[in-house]
Amino acid sequence: MEHTLTIQHRDDDASRIGMWLFIFTELFLFAGLFLVFAVYRVKYYEGFHLAAKELNVTVGTINSIILLLSGMTMGIAYLAIQKAKNKLTLAMLGITILLGIIFLVNKYFEWSVKFEHGLYPGSPELISLSKGDVMFFGLYFFMTGLHALHLIAGLILIVIVFGAVIRGRVHSTKYALLENCSLYWHLVDLVWLFLFPLFYLIN
Amino acid sequence: MSQTSVSYLEYQGKYKGILGWILSTDHKRIGLLYLYTIVSFFLVGATLGLLMKLELIAPGRTIMDAQTYNAFFTLHGITMIFLVVIPGIPAIFGNFFLPIMIGAKDVSFPRLNLLSWWLYVIGAAIAISSQFLGSGPPDTGWTFYAPYSLRVPTNVLSAVLGAFVLGFSSILTGINFITTMHRMKAPGMKWMKMPLFPWSLYATGWIQILATPIIGITLLMIVAERLFKIGFFDPSLGGDPLLYQHLFWIYSHPAVYIMILPAMGVISEIIPTFARKTIFGYSAIVISSFGIAFIGYFVWGHHMFAAGMSARSLWFFSLLTFIVAIPSAIKVFNWVATLYKGSINVQTPLYWALSFIFVFLIGGLSGLFLGSLAVDVHLTDTAFVVGHFHFIVFGGMGYAFMAAIHYWFPKIYGRMYDKSWANTGWLIFFMGFLALYFTMFYLGMKGQPRRTYDYFEEYHSGNIISSLGAIVMLFGLAIIIINLVRSARHGEKAPADPWGGKTLEWTIPSPPPIENFEEIPEITHDPYDYK
Amino acid sequence: MMEPIKKKVEGYRLYMITFTVLSILTLIAVWLTHVRFASPLVIGLIMLIAAIQAIIVLFYNMHLKFQDKILTIFVGLIFSLIFLLIIVTMLDFVYR
Numbered sequence: 122m123e124h125t126l127t128i129q130h131r132d133d134d135a136s137r138i139g140m141w142l143f144i145f146t147e148l149f150l151f152a153g154l155f156l157v158f159a160v161y162r163v164k165y166y167e168g169f170h171l172a173a174k175e176l177n178v179t180v181g182t183i184n185s186i187i188l189l190l191s192g193m194t195m196g197i198a199y200l201a202i203q204k205a206k207n208k209l210t211l212a213m214l215g216i217t218i219l220l221g222i223i224f225l226v227n228k229y230f231e232w233s234v235k236f237e238h239g240l241y242p243g244s245p246e247l248i249s250l251s252k253g254d255v256m257f258f259g260l261y262f263f264m265t266g267l268h269a270l271h272l273i274a275g276l277i278l279i280v281i282v283f284g285a286v287i288r289g290r291v292h293s294t295k296y297a298l299l300e301n302c303s304l305y306w307h308l309v310d311l312v313w314l315f316l317f318p319l320f321y322l323i324n
Numbered sequence: 325m326s327q328t329s330v331s332y333l334e335y336q337g338k339y340k341g342i343l344g345w346i347l348s349t350d351h352k353r354i355g356l357l358y359l360y361t362i363v364s365f366f367l368v369g370a371t372l373g374l375l376m377k378l379e380l381i382a383p384g385r386t387i388m389d390a391q392t393y394n395a396f397f398t399l400h401g402i403t404m405i406f407l408v409v410i411p412g413i414p415a416i417f418g419n420f421f422l423p424i425m426i427g428a429k430d431v432s433f434p435r436l437n438l439l440s441w442w443l444y445v446i447g448a449a450i451a452i453s454s455q456f457l458g459s460g461p462p463d464t465g466w467t468f469y470a471p472y473s474l475r476v477p478t479n480v481l482s483a484v485l486g487a488f489v490l491g492f493s494s495i496l497t498g499i500n501f502i503t504t505m506h507r508m509k510a511p512g513m514k515w516m517k518m519p520l521f522p523w524s525l526y527a528t529g530w531i532q533i534l535a536t537p538i539i540g541i542t543l544l545m546i547v548a549e550r551l552f553k554i555g556f557f558d559p560s561l562g563g564d565p566l567l568y569q570h571l572f573w574i575y576s577h578p579a580v581y582i583m584i585l586p587a588m589g590v591i592s593e594i595i596p597t598f599a600r601k602t603i604f605g606y607s608a609i610v611i612s613s614f615g616i617a618f619i620g621y622f623v624w625g626h627h628m629f630a631a632g633m634s635a636r637s638l639w640f641f642s643l644l645t646f647i648v649a650i651p652s653a654i655k656v657f658n659w660v661a662t663l664y665k666g667s668i669n670v671q672t673p674l675y676w677a678l679s680f681i682f683v684f685l686i687g688g689l690s691g692l693f694l695g696s697l698a699v700d701v702h703l704t705d706t707a708f709v710v711g712h713f714h715f716i717v718f719g720g721m722g723y724a725f726m727a728a729i730h731y732w733f734p735k736i737y738g739r740m741y742d743k744s745w746a747n748t749g750w751l752i753f754f755m756g757f758l759a760l761y762f763t764m765f766y767l768g769m770k771g772q773p774r775r776t777y778d779y780f781e782e783y784h785s786g787n788i789i790s791s792l793g794a795i796v797m798l799f800g801l802a803i804i805i806i807n808l809v810r811s812a813r814h815g816e817k818a819p820a821d822p823w824g825g826k827t828l829e830w831t832i833p834s835p836p837p838i839e840n841f842e843e844i845p846e847i848t849h850d851p852y853d854y855k
Numbered sequence: 856m857m858e859p860i861k862k863k864v865e866g867y868r869l870y871m872i873t874f875t876v877l878s879i880l881t882l883i884a885v886w887l888t889h890v891r892f893a894s895p896l897v898i899g900l901i902m903l904i905a906a907i908q909a910i911i912v913l914f915y916n917m918h919l920k921f922q923d924k925i926l927t928i929f930v931g932l933i934f935s936l937i938f939l940l941i942i943v944t945m946l947d948f949v950y951r
Contacts, residue, residue, distance in 0.1 A: 132432065132507055134507060135432040135433070135503050135506075135507040135508075136433075137922075138502075138503045138506055138507065138926075139432065139433060139436075139499050139500070139503045141926060141929070141930075142498075142499040142502055142503065142533055143495075143499055145533055145534065145929070145933050146495050146499070146533050146534075146536070146537045147537070148933060148934075148937065149533075149534055149535075149537040149538060149933075149937070150537040150538075150540055150541050151541075152537075152538070152937040152940065152941075153537065153538045153540075153541035153542060153571060153574075154541055155937075155941065156571070156940065156941050156944055157545075157556060157567065157571070159941055159944075159945060160564065160567055160944065160945070160948050161562075161564075163945070163948055163949060164564070164948065165562065178885060178888070182881065182882070182885050185881045186878055186881065189874055189877045189878055189881070190874060190878075192870075192873075192874065192877075192912070192916055193870045193871060193873070193874035195916075196867075196869075196870035196873075196916055197867050197870050200866070200867055200870075201867075242548075242552045242553055242554040242555070243552055243553035243554075248561070251562075252561065252562025253562070255555050255561050255562050256555065256556075256561075256562050256563070259554035259555055259556060259561075260556075262554070263545070263548055263554060263556075267544075304917055307912055307916045307917045310912055310916070311909055311912050311913070311917075314905055314908045314909055314912065315905055315909070317881075317905075318884055318901045318902065318904070318905050322884055322885065322887075322888050322901050323897075323898045323901050323902070534933070534936065564948075566947070567948075570944050570947065574940065574944075621936070621940075622939070622943055625943075625947070632951075633947045633951070634946065634947045634948075634949075634950035634951040635950070636946050636947075636950045637943075637946045637947040637950070640943070640946055
């Protein structure tokens with residue numbers, strides 16, 4: 122054999138479909154948690170009501186807006202690459218990364234306040250409170266934690282895309298990677314759109 | 325010989341030797357990788373099963389103590405469910421034949437496909453490591469029921485993490501197959517001209533994508549509970565153990581359909597080939613697959629009838645359990661109707677397919693006993709349940725697997741096995757199987773509990789029959805495996821179409837060339853076009 | 856078949872508009888918590904807002920509107936399935 126035989130084909134539509142299917146999987150991952158949330162909210166109605174007062178709505182609102190803004194910059198990056206405006210794409214991806222990091226920093230401060238008050242799973246203070254409190258904060262940390270992990274994964278993906286745009290591997294006629302990255306980023310956005318009211322608002 | 329006509333077995337790519345296999349992105353090689361790993365794990369699981377049956381041959385301690393027995397049935401369950409039966413048919417035969425049957429050169433994401441296999445191996449390694457690392461092998465059963473799984477000191481963590489990684493592998497395979505069927509069907513192959521095995525993989529793929537993440541998150545919650553004491557399922561912290569059972573079965577019941585749908589797909593391929601007749605009710609079989617997939621999503625509660633659910637849930641789940649039997653029955657009617665007035669060619673795969681229908685029928689009907697609320701109270705956690713799900717899972721998926729390997733063996737290896745040995749193996753296996761599991765129905769009705777290493781003297785005679793059945797069945801299995809392994813090397817050369825099949829895989833040489841088709845075929849007729 | 860219809864996506868303004876609408880909806884949801892309506896009504900309204908936001912994100916930010924219809928159907932089925940899943944499970948916990 123003089124050369125290796127590789128099956129050359131590129132199918133952007135296939136990769137889009139694959140990405141959507143993956144997003145469906147992710148939605149069900151969170152659906153399991155929303156199910157747990159619904160069950161315990163019914164079971165510990167009062168406890169959830171009181172525990173939710175510990176959360177800072179202002180910080181939550183700011184984080185929501187930040188995430189929505191990052192969704193906008195991501196969308197603009199997606200359009201810009203199609204119009205071959207690589208500089209604009211890179212700028213928008215950069216801003217998206219920055220906004221994502223700001224979100225995480227806010228989250229970090231929010232979490233550390235809870236830790237200072239002893240409101241974390243397994244802490245003696247939390248166990249001395251009502252079972253509703255234990256469940257609320259257990260869910261709060263688990264769900265926002267998992268969301269933050271997804272956000273970090275999204276950030277890593279954006280960094281990869283950023284590099285790919287610089288090296289010219291993603292460009293105006295080959296942008297499936299950026300498109301899938303954008304889909305993933307909006308999934309993170311989408312999940313937060315439900316997490317925010319459930320934890321901060323409806324109690 | 326031009327490069328594209330080299331068989332996939334002989335093809336030399338970028339890597340040589342073993343690397344040419346474990347780094348290959350060729351769907352056929354990946355299918356065989358799965359075949360070898362899955363069969364190895366199956367032999368491990370079968371050995372554990374045999375040892376358990378030997379323990380049960382007499383009351384009291386026979387060859388192992390209670391703790392060892394508990395560890396054995398846990399590992400037997402984890403291996404058989406997560407490592408063998410769930411990936412089984414889709415990962416082996418789906419990988420190998422799905423692209424060929426729809427006239428494609430490979431799956432949509434070949435590298436993702438290889439990643440799935442690697443994730444499978446890694447997940448299996450983590451799950452198996454639970455036996456040797458930490459504080460003793462887990463003894464929770466493969467269900468990991470809370471709160472026991474949260475508190476027991478044994479090594480539950482790595483078993484759970486292993487299952488989580490395996491779930492990921494399964495999801496990626498599902499995504500790959502669905503995308504392949506959407507994008508890579510040969511020109512002219514409309515959806516309703518697709519053969520039934522791909523169709524069953526399509527329905528399976530959706531369950532893999534939509535049910536597996538639920539167990540993923542549930543297992544993560546178990547991990548979080550054990551590490552951080554969050555208390556989701558721990559009653560002392562306000563959690564609800566029944567919620568764990570809900571979440572677990574939301575996946576694990578549809579998982580039964582991940583196992584059985586591809587099996588039904590295999591049978592739907594074999595029956596028309598050996599009846600030399602068009603499949604009866606093609607669209608009914610397709611639609612019933614989706615009926616099973618959809619209704620099967622909402623019957624999980626029937627695993628919890630005796631656990632203390634609300635009365636409304638009880639009747640809801642019982643009703644749906646009865647309804648889900650309908651689409652399965654439709655398939656059975658279709659297969660039997662296909663055989664009717666066919667010119668039947670009796671070969672080993674047909675023996676397996678017919679015995680599949682027989683054991684599947686018994687398994688399915690015994691499921692209806694368990695699905696009726698009053699009877700279930702008596703039968704819950706008895707040997708009856710064990711008999712039922714072995715008839716369905718082993719009798720269903722296992723028999724279809726055997727049917728598939730005997731059907732496609734000449735295509736995979738380009739050689740034919742010794743038919744008389746294959747038939748002998750089947751007969752011995754079948755007899756052993758019936759003795760082994762049929763007695764469990766009787767023992768269960770008499771009240772022998774499952775998952776115990778000991779029992780009262782009154783169950784002794786039944787257990788002797790059952791254990792002897794296990795020995796006979798494994799003897800038959802040995803014949804089958806030795807015959808196949810021998811024939812893969814020394815069997816006589818097989819023609820391209822030894823059975824007179826009409827689907828696309830029989831139009832290409834055996835073994836298939838590296839790119840499957842010299843030219844992508846144009847599809848002009850229905851998949852089972854017997855005149 | 857899932858063959859996307861490629862309409863040329865309009866300009867950057869689309870994303871600015873969706874961002875503005877989504878932000879305003881979020882602010883309305885926050886404002887609603889301070890209003891003294893009956894609490895089930897407020898909860899219903901807030902969840903309705905979340906659903907509307909999700910639809911906007913799916914259709915415009917995730918370009919569902921510009922893809923083949925079958926994808927929209929899939930997404931609809933996915934969300935219905937999640938909804939059914941929660942309802943069926945609650946059948947146990949609400950009536951126990």
